[in-house]
Amino acid sequence: MSRLPGCLALALLIGVVALGFIGLLSAGGSGAAIDWGYVWSLVRISLIQAGLSTAVSLVLGAALALALARRSRFRGRMLLIAGFNAATVLPAIVTVFAIVALFGRSGWIGEAARAVGLDYGSWVYGLDGVLLAHILLNAPLAARVFLAGLGAVSAEEWRLAAQLGMPPGSVFRFIDWPVLRREAAGVAALMFLACFSSFAIVLALGGGPRVSTLEVAIYEAVRFEADFSRAAVLALVQVGACAAILLPALILFGRRMSEAPPGGVAAMRPDIGSQRLRLLDGAILVLMGFLVLVPMATIAVGGVASLASLADGAVLVAMLTSLAIGVPAGALSVALALGLATLARDLRLRLLRPGLADLTGAAATLILVVSPIALSAGLFVMIRQWVNPFAVGIPLVILVNGLMALPFTYRQVEPPLLLAAERFGRLGDSLGLRGFGRLRLVEWPLLRAPLLVALAMATALSLGDLGVASFFGRGELVTLPVLLHERLGSYRVAEAGSVALLLTLLVAGLFLLAQRVSGGSIARPR
Amino acid sequence: MLVLDDVRVVYPDFEVRYDLTVPTDALCALIGPSGGGKTTLLHTVAGFAPVASGTIRFDGRDLTALAPAERPLSILFQDHNLFPNLTAAQNVGLGIDPRLRLDGAARRRVEDALARVELAGLGQRRPAELSGGQRQRVAIARALVRDKKLMLLDEPFTGLDPGLRADMIALVDALRRERGLTVLMAIHSPEDAASVADLVAFIADGRVDAVGPPSEILAPGRSPKLDRYFRRSG
Secondary structure, three states, X not given: OOOHHHHHHHHHHHHHHHHHHHHHHHHHOOOOOOOHHHHHHHHHXXXXXXXXXXXXXXXXXXXXXXXXXXXXXXXXXXXXXXXHHHHHHOOHHHHHHHHHHHHOOOOHHHHHHHHOOOOOOOOOOOHHHHHHHHHHXXXXXXXXXXXXXXXXXXXXXXXXXXXXOOOHHHHXXXXXXXXXXXXXXXXXXXXHHHHHOOOHHHHHXXXXXXXXXXXXXXXXXXXXXXXXXXXXXXXXXXXXXXXXXXXXXXHHOOOOOOOOOOOHHHHHOOOOOOHHHHHHHHHHHHXXXXXXXXXXXXXXXXXXXXXXXXXXXXXXHHHHHHHHHHHHHHHHHXXXXXXXXXXXXXXXXXOOOXXXXXXXXXXXXXXXXXXXXHHHHHHHXXXXXXXXXXXXXXXXXXXXXXXXXXXXXXXXXXXXXHHHHHHHHHHHHHHOOOHHHHHHHHHHHHHHHHHHHHHHHHHHHHHOOOHHXXXXXXXXXXXXXXXXXXXXXXXXXXXXXXXXXXXXXXHHHHHHHHHHHHOOOOOOOO | OEEEEEEEEEOOOOEEXXXXXXXXXXXXXXXXXXXXXXXXXXXXXXXXXXXXXEEEEEOOEEOOOOOHHHOOEEEEOOOOXXXXXXXXXXXXXXXXXXXXXXXXXXXXXXXXXHHHOOOOOOOOOOHHHOXXXXXXXXXXXXXXXXXXXEEEEEOOOOOOOHHHHHHHHHHHHHHHHHHOOEEEEEOOOHHHOOOOOOEEEEEEOOEEEEEEOHHHHOOOOOOHHHHHHOOOOO
């Protein structure tokens, strides 16, 4: 296959990121006019918030995974797992809606508390609310990774444990704990990164200066103060911090996390008979069920209750805007991934430069370091010199969203492409299969499903994006997340319900499609 | 004496039925096609298979309803006989106390067992630092400290080189004579067993199709299935 598309994709990727960096460096200048005390306080609160979110999510996720692994058959287990999985793919702003509609002052619980005369503050705005939202998104994700890891324990190990007569404590110590420890590192790094760069949740629930992240501060500097030099410095700090978090994690735990879905092996566990564990597991399942599933039920009920508000046209326009951004962003991301992956494959197999091939692959992953708002800020500063950035808002949002999904689309597309070459490359060569015929007969059957999965995931990610769309939209580019955030911000929680439900259905539908196509389970990319 | 008396095991997608008698102290080799039921027979004796009817007795004791840990036996699988994050010595030690609380005497027993399988001095290695043959020796050492009279082996030497395989089978044979063990050993290549086995059982289609001394079973004409298995005309 020609190397041209791959080179173009790589040039676009590097060009956009370089443009962003040049913008940031030129606007940031020497950083002389910056209040560094303010920057450090931002970093500090972000680290504390991300640390707490990650720690609690890990512990709850591990407890949930163990409970689900030990209770391998009970009524509603599949439903429960589906609910937890759905919680991990919710757009962040929808999670915010669920928390406000449930725990907020005028939410279900707030109303109920006031009805019985309790003093119920608005605790959801601040660190508590941010933590809760992050835990809702991340604990089920951690549980999912842990459960897959536990499912990958060989059946022989469980039989051996049964034969040796291991009590529950020993089962945990010798089998469960090593799995949890091994899987925790990678998932913790990803969750920490996500919480450290959290945007929508912190913007909506942070309650002003009490909790913030660099991402939110960059957005506010540009949006409300037009202070580009401060935005640029904050963005550079953000990129530096993400690199400091992600690079060691990638080097230390570069191995992929377990993805094998658990089979029927759990029934072999010798510790399922323990009465104490049975009670513990029951308590965990009830607690986590309440914590995760009730907010999700709030979305369904709140959405259905406010269906009438769909009629005002604003929601329909927002949905069309969202799709007009999300679908091209998804397609762009898949095209870039395909280009980079063919280039990497060519470098690896034909030019025998595996080092360069790995570097190309790394380029697709390392975009995680350049957070969306930081990149947006850099591009904004650069483009401002030539055109009004708001005038080209939609293409910019598509571009940034497409780039942000690249690590996940690349991961979908690269393995089957390599497989096609390794499995059928020599056969194809010897038969003289070339060009389109080869593409159709060799690559397409292996690529069709991963491409569709990648497209669905990238589109879903873009549909859920609040940050980039509000950054370039200046309040005029109203996508579904932007509309939802507006309505939440003006305390029109009831009218927000229908938007939240619509957005959830769109995103969940795409993930369901991806899951159906891939025949397995898909973890939320982040 | 190990007796499987009309033992029926029912899975959602298949069903097996076993009748087999192995005298005490004998080594019985299980041969037969893949998927024919060798592993299921061993799992049935070890307590990992859902027995629907029939009884399993060993030296007069009814094992049918016992939990795996209560049965007087040790089992070696083809792979994954060791917990990957524990050292060789710890893996052996689990055979003495599944909580791994070992006193000095217990630790000496572990060392002795490792020495007996020719792994003296390798106790601190983890499974990943041992060869395939060494890993199976550790598992045998654990079976030794467990000191159970019945030993089940599910093709544990299949992945090894022919010479090494012969060594391991010789080790098992020596140990069972030393300690008076009854051994049930599934094997992939029947010729490996000819010299050491007292009995050979041919398992096919979920049944014990033929049992007898190696000379009888390995010779043609005993059963049509057996002849097909060996690709010989009856």
